[in-house]
Amino acid sequence: MKIFMDTANVEEIAKFVDWGVVYGVTTNPSLIAKSGRTQAEVIPEIAALVSGPVSAEVISTECAGMVEEARKLAKIAGNVVVKIPCIPEGLKAVKILSAEGIKTNVTLVFSMSQALMAARAGATYVSPFIGRLDDIGENGVQLVENIVKAFKLYGIETEVIAASIRNLEHVEKVMLTGCQIATIPTKVLEQMIKHPLTDKGLAQFMLDYQNSLK
Numbered sequence: 001m002k003i004f005m006d007t008a009n010v011e012e013i014a015k016f017v018d019w020g021v022v023y024g025v026t027t028n029p030s031l032i033a034k035s036g037r038t039q040a041e042v043i044p045e046i047a048a049l050v051s052g053p054v055s056a057e058v059i060s061t062e063c064a065g066m067v068e069e070a071r072k073l074a075k076i077a078g079n080v081v082v083k084i085p086c087i088p089e090g091l092k093a094v095k096i097l098s099a100e101g102i103k104t105n106v107t108l109v110f111s112m113s114q115a116l117m118a119a120r121a122g123a124t125y126v127s128p129f130i131g132r133l134d135d136i137g138e139n140g141v142q143l144v145e146n147i148v149k150a151f152k153l154y155g156i157e158t159e160v161i162a163a164s165i166r167n168l169e170h171v172e173k174v175m176l177t178g179c180q181i182a183t184i185p186t187k188v189l190e191q192m193i194k195h196p197l198t199d200k201g202l203a204q205f206m207l208d209y210q211n212s213l214k
């Protein structure tokens with residue numbers, strides 16, 4: 001499972017790129033707004049920082065506008081992937097963009113049916129949202145597992161990005177689903193490296209080393 005960062009904060013991305021763990025990045029209009037900068041400012045910087053895909057989302061909700069935005073976004077850098085909402089106009093846009101060789105990430109996916117529609121329209125990636133499904137009492141990880149299983153069953157090459165991840169449990173559960181990618185917020189990435197026994201063990205090793213010098 002590849003690790004993507006789910007943020008538009010360039011400093012945070014640079015930090016985890018230095019750790020060697022981040023392959024790609026996903027953004028959305030809310031994350032761009034949170035960064036305090038514009039999409040035009042941050043996407044080129046992020047695309048230069050990571051070698052893998054960087055998702056930038058369209059704002060239009062009708063096909064022609066999405067396609068126009070997507071063509072501009074795709075020109076920013078070779079690793080920019082255009083994020084398209086899972087609505088009928090989005091599927092039409094995905095079909096056109098796919099024929100042009102522009103990669104797409106169909107976002108706001110909450111069901112198996114939506115995932116299949118997006119894949120059949122030609123999506124490079126689909127993003128089922130785990131946390132938001134959990135919020136309404138459904139099981140987001142189960143949806144990811146089901147989509148991965150169905151895509152494998154039918155030889156569908158569209159990759160699954162587990163999105164809307166809120167905690168370590170989500171990360172560790174989706175690792176067992178076989179999904180190709182998890183896009184993870186900074187706060188959860190920071191928690192992933194931590195374990196109290198690592199800190200305790202390291203402190204003891206340092207103490208024993210110092211004592212051995214006496």
Ligand code: E4P
Nearest residue numbers: 006026028127132163164165
């Ligand atoms: C990523 O593609 C999504 O936009 C993101 O994971 C949504 O996460 P949220 O539900 O925590 O806003």
